[in-house]
Amino acid sequence: MKSKLIIGTRGSKLALFQANLVKSKLKIAYPTLEVVINIIKTKGDKILDIALSKIGDKGFFTKEIQDALHKKEVDIAVHSLKDLPTELPTGTQLGAILERANHKDVLVSLDGKKLADFTSEDKIATSSLRRKSQLLQINKEVQVVEIRGNVDTRIRKMHNGHCQGMIMAAAGIERLGLHDHITEYLNETQMLTAPGQGAIAIEVRDKDNDVLELLSVLNHIESAICVTAERSFLNRLDGGCQIPFAAHATIEGNVLTIEGMVSTLDGRKMQREKINGNIRDAIQLGIDLANSIKKNGGHEILEEVKRELS
DSSP states (O other), X not given: OOSEEEEEEOXXXXXXXXXXXXXXXXXXXXXXXXXXXXXXOOHHHHOOSSOGGGOOOTTTTTHHHHHHHHTTSOSEEEEEGGGSOSSOOTTEEEEEEOOOOOOOEEEEEGGGOOXXXXXXXXXXXXXXXXXXXXXXXXXXXXXXXOOOSOHHHHHHHHHTTSOSEEEEEHHHHHXXXXXXXXXXXXXTTTOOOOTTTTOEEEEEETTOHHHHHHHTTTOOHHHHHHHHHHHHHHHHHTOOTTSOEEEEEEEETTEEEEEEEEXXXXXXXXXXXXXXXXXXXXXXXXXXXXXXXXXIIIHHHHHHHHXXXX
């Protein structure tokens, strides 16, 4: 067994929490294993003045860490799975998916203001086209503004007058112990979430069997099956930060249910569907859902979005 393992990660508080969570789980499983965390700055950490929807780089938050993995400067890369492109670089694979945390989106607002109470004079901030399109379907009058930065930075911007509320991932807020900032949890009817949201992924080099064996104790089978279906849906749509899309899968017994959505930027047109099948068919279920959505109007929606963003 390896005596030392180097983790590559971004340097934000949330990324470090996730890397340290992986480290602690490995230390519990292998008390004699030395685990070191190596902080790597990605393009997404350096470029903060451009909206995510205008960035075509699918590896915006991961490429530099994946490069370090390829160069053997680190042994594993820890990512928020929703940041990880569905097509991994040649020579790497997913080694483990930790048990998924809360997958939902939340409203963080000033003075505990609920989403239903927002008016046309209020601003809600998000960097996600998925969240923006669904917000506008809930309330066409609300002003949706762009925001970038880590969790602390966004909260500070809100209190400095940038907006009256923000939509954020519940998992990130909860992992940082910032539960008191949450005004409202949004259910799937209000806000269908991003593929992989709430899950932590560990990327490794292909055929690095020693590392893969170490990581096997961390892999949560049910979470892995669900996110596999969600990412299969995303891959079939060829979606990225530039497309308002969503997908979430659940398992009950041997049945996997996956719901997906694509929308225009303004939320005016939306195609949303749900299918289910055997958990063994997770990849195909994601593909079938994407094909059905595209057939039933989703293709035209995707083409409209591409024209608007070109």
